[in-house]
Amino acid sequence: MQAPKVWSNIWHFLAFGFGTGLARKAPGTWGTLAGLAVMPLFYLLPLWLGLVVIVLAAIFGVWLCGQVAEDLGVHDHGGIVWDEMVGVWITLIFLPNAWQWWILGFLLFRFFDILKPWPISLLDRNLGGGLGIMLDDVLAGIFAAVLLYALWWSDLLLWIN
Template identity: 40%
Template sequence: MYKLNINSIFVSVFGVGYIPFASGTFGSLAGLIIGYLIYLINYNLLFLAIPILFILGIIASDIYQNKTGEQDSKVIVIDEVVGQLIAMLTVLDNFLLLFLSFLIFRFFDIVKPWPASFFDKNMKNGKGVMMDDVIAGIYSLIILIIIEMCI
């Protein structure tokens, strides 16, 4: 078993990824909470946090996979956090839309429409782990922008 260290704490988002069921859902929920806390400090910090967490997520996921031999382990939920942060970018001031961002992101993360499915199936490294969730986050963001325009 891979020992608990700074890398496993990071990829599991402080242990959330070790929850034995629905780790992706709990990872997305952690992203919702983290994103909202960042928003309360300064909304613009999200635009710094997302690329930093994305790059660190690629590196840390590669390290975790190399150490454990597991590909896209359920323990790795930093990808869900980054995807959720993207999904919620425009709806942080509306709790109903914030909750909807969570549901829509989970839908796209589970269904994995192209090109998310390409990354999920063909890139068994940190980039693949992170990219399918980034794409799910972008799809969610687009849907939420359309919803906001219609309200």
């Protein structure tokens, strides 16, 4: 991927997480951090509107990631990180706006995104295009969120609140 295309094409710029996907090492991690940078905006919205924005971002991401992957001629280019951004938003949207939750959310989301436990791995192998690119990160976000919410609701992480 040539960097100038990311800076001159709005779709590539978005798909590459505002340029973070250009990182030579761990672009998915950098894209997740870009998603964290946007997260404070969600806390300014009512929860229902934040959820609508995330759903719309995921639907848009199916088209965006598919289009940019097609433009690049690569099924799931490592620099496409819009899916990581949406995944971390899913992970954190219901949790309190506290740095401790953000760190745990970041770590758990990256764990599930990299490890890809079943059924994430099954979908990742068998779905192509933008849906395949987006769905594994949406599921990683859901897995991380469910685990975090269970820990929160069980009061096992009292030191955070």
